[in-house]
Amino acid sequence: MSKYKVDENGYYGNYGGAYIPELLYPNVEELKEAYLRIMNSPDFIQEFRHLLSDYVGRPSPLYFAKRLSEHYKTKIYLKREDLNHTGAHKINNTIGQILLAKRLGKTRIIAETGAGQHGVATATVCALMGLECIVYMGEVDIQRQAPNVARMKLLGATVVPATCGSKTLKDATNEAIRDWINHPENTYYIIGSVVGPHPYPDMVARFQSIISEEMKQQLKEKENNEYPDYVIACVGGGSNAAGAFYHYLDHPEVKLIAAEAAGKGIHSGHSAATSALGKPGIIHGSKTLLMQTEDGQIVEPYSISAGLDYPGVGPVHAHLFETGRAEFISITDDEAVKSAFELCQLEGIIPALESAHALACLSKLNFKPDEVVVINLSGRGDKDLSTYMNFLK
Amino acid sequence: MNRINKLFETKQGNILSVYFTAGFPQLNDTANILKSLQESGADLVEVGIPFSDPLADGPVIQHSSEVALKNGMTMKLLFEQLKDFRKEINIPVLLMGYLNPVLQYGIEKFVQQCAASGIDGLILPDLPFKEYQEQYAPLFDQHNIRNIFLITPQTSEERVRLIDKAGNGFIYMVSSASTTGVKGQMNDQQTDYFMRIKNYKLNNPTLIGFGISNYDTFQTACQYSKGAIIGSAFINTIENSKDLKKDIHSFIQQLTTEK
Numbered sequence: 001m002s003k004y005k006v007d008e009n010g011y012y013g014n015y016g017g018a019y020i021p022e023l024l025y026p027n028v029e030e031l032k033e034a035y036l037r038i039m040n041s042p043d044f045i046q047e048f049r050h051l052l053s054d055y056v057g058r059p060s061p062l063y064f065a066k067r068l069s070e071h072y073k074t075k076i077y078l079k080r081e082d083l084n085h086t087g088a089h090k091i092n093n094t095i096g097q098i099l100l101a102k103r104l105g106k107t108r109i110i111a112e113t114g115a116g117q118h119g120v121a122t123a124t125v126c127a128l129m130g131l132e133c134i135v136y137m138g139e140v141d142i143q144r145q146a147p148n149v150a151r152m153k154l155l156g157a158t159v160v161p162a163t164c165g166s167k168t169l170k171d172a173t174n175e176a177i178r179d180w181i182n183h184p185e186n187t188y189y190i191i192g193s194v195v196g197p198h199p200y201p202d203m204v205a206r207f208q209s210i211i212s213e214e215m216k217q218q219l220k221e222k223e224n225n226e227y228p229d230y231v232i233a234c235v236g237g238g239s240n241a242a243g244a245f246y247h248y249l250d251h252p253e254v255k256l257i258a259a260e261a262a263g264k265g266i267h268s269g270h271s272a273a274t275s276a277l278g279k280p281g282i283i284h285g286s287k288t289l290l291m292q293t294e295d296g297q298i299v300e301p302y303s304i305s306a307g308l309d310y311p312g313v314g315p316v317h318a319h320l321f322e323t324g325r326a327e328f329i330s331i332t333d334d335e336a337v338k339s340a341f342e343l344c345q346l347e348g349i350i351p352a353l354e355s356a357h358a359l360a361c362l363s364k365l366n367f368k369p370d371e372v373v374v375i376n377l378s379g380r381g382d383k384d385l386s387t388y389m390n391f392l393k
Numbered sequence: 394m395n396r397i398n399k400l401f402e403t404k405q406g407n408i409l410s411v412y413f414t415a416g417f418p419q420l421n422d423t424a425n426i427l428k429s430l431q432e433s434g435a436d437l438v439e440v441g442i443p444f445s446d447p448l449a450d451g452p453v454i455q456h457s458s459e460v461a462l463k464n465g466m467t468m469k470l471l472f473e474q475l476k477d478f479r480k481e482i483n484i485p486v487l488l489m490g491y492l493n494p495v496l497q498y499g500i501e502k503f504v505q506q507c508a509a510s511g512i513d514g515l516i517l518p519d520l521p522f523k524e525y526q527e528q529y530a531p532l533f534d535q536h537n538i539r540n541i542f543l544i545t546p547q548t549s550e551e552r553v554r555l556i557d558k559a560g561n562g563f564i565y566m567v568s569s570a571s572t573t574g575v576k577g578q579m580n581d582q583q584t585d586y587f588m589r590i591k592n593y594k595l596n597n598p599t600l601i602g603f604g605i606s607n608y609d610t611f612q613t614a615c616q617y618s619k620g621a622i623i624g625s626a627f628i629n630t631i632e633n634s635k636d637l638k639k640d641i642h643s644f645i646q647q648l649t650t651e652k
Contacts, residue, residue: 017521017524018521019492019519019520019521019524020519020521021448021449021518021519021543022518022522022542022543022544022545022548022567023449023518023543023545023547023567023570025521025522025545025547025548025552026545026547026548026549027547164455164459165445165446170446174446174448177448178448178449178451178572181448181449181570181571181572182570182571182572183570184545184547184570185547185570279497280496281493281496281497282491282492282493282496282519283446283493284448285519290493292493292497294497295467295468295469295494295497295498296444296468296493296494296495296496296497296498297444297445297462297494298445298446298493
């Protein structure tokens, strides 16, 4: 039994659980009873794998970034989740959950989104399956991620603005949960990250674990060793990191690095660096590290990257942080943008702002020349062009 | 004897419970609202602890929480406001709030403080039933604080009976699958559910809440249970009130008297 995977009660060490109002109990219980049985059934596996290969375009390449490697004097590989259909890792999870929702007989799909990548990925699979789709998105994020809003609408989804609080991912998640409370019988909630009540964190991690499953095979072919020295991924809620770490959790020789958004600086009051600023608390149905006041009110986070703009982390990451299994590195807005520009110029790849936080870890670590470093390039930067353009001026 | 148990022993029906958010509309209204509610004939009061992210609440209570927090409401201040309230208030009073602020305060200290202030019960919607049973029941019992559980139309009979067996005080029957503050009349589906629960002949009395906004909905609820809980409609009433005492009195009058 891995000490980094979820236990039978839905906890990762001290974190996790299902802190939900009674109104959601039947839904979450139904999912808890069904998810492993459905995910492990042969027809599910077949359909899931088929869509991942023919629709999403998996396996995503593991690309040896030669010029970036020369620059940092080590061997850097990029796991190209940005090349997936819809432009990010999010689709791995939405394909899995929509197949699950269909098998549970649900007809109406809801989702929350920050950067819009999960919203687009959900709208996409709903179109594919012919299901109604409602996406909650913070009003601030609707402004800063306009291309993704347009994509969701084109795909037939209804985008509902979340107008409370900081008007970002946290608030969109609140609204999605309220919608679910109001429609408990026909509606399935596709959560986009390893957050929420058990079994969501485990389920989403399992769907995203395809990332490290492929990494192992690809590294074996390229390096004749499945186990790299480092795996680096950004963490907002933490789904791409959960997937990139998954098959390496019990191999301590693989160093796991989680890049958090420090915003304008950890102590600037404009940050989303949860491991640095958070204390144990409850958000969106799970116990985890949470940015909050002394009085237990949730703090409104800030990051230039809408996908990392979240005051908590998935419970698995809280556990990886507490046990020291993963090292958390805080990256400021400016450092992330600088790294994004560097990747554009050295490799001809425009990364998402979220993924740029993972890239920025390269200058914070000391690598040996023969070490193998894998960066999970979780998404592409098309959606962030207007933000990048502001820095070009 | 706990005041909640005593209430249900002495009054057989038409029990009116009113919810308001502490710190709303003004920071220091808590004691005045409690007093006016008692004088107007409310049988039980739920004082809400405002939270930044109230997941089970609709727009009205969300707004009241936001205002209360902006006004500067904190847990510490709430307990200061409640320090001497038992000198004047003898109806049962519960605190209702989300778990995170309670955990940050320290749940043991919180329950002790409730008991010391004269609070009779707690409603913590996101504290799971199982978690309460396994971790907190002895603490609550030791301090004679009732933990009130919710049931909904989707709650299975088996689970309703489990909750009834573990419960003490009353059971909070959520009237429909919704967040708080839904308006309109009760439909057949809801009354069927109320009837179903009534026929279970539970050990604990039930109060119906969520969607109780006027005389009609209050009366309907009272036909199937010991009474009802009203929240959002009350919050709307006090929001712009210039005379809390008068407005609270007429609100309770309208609610309990046929037009």
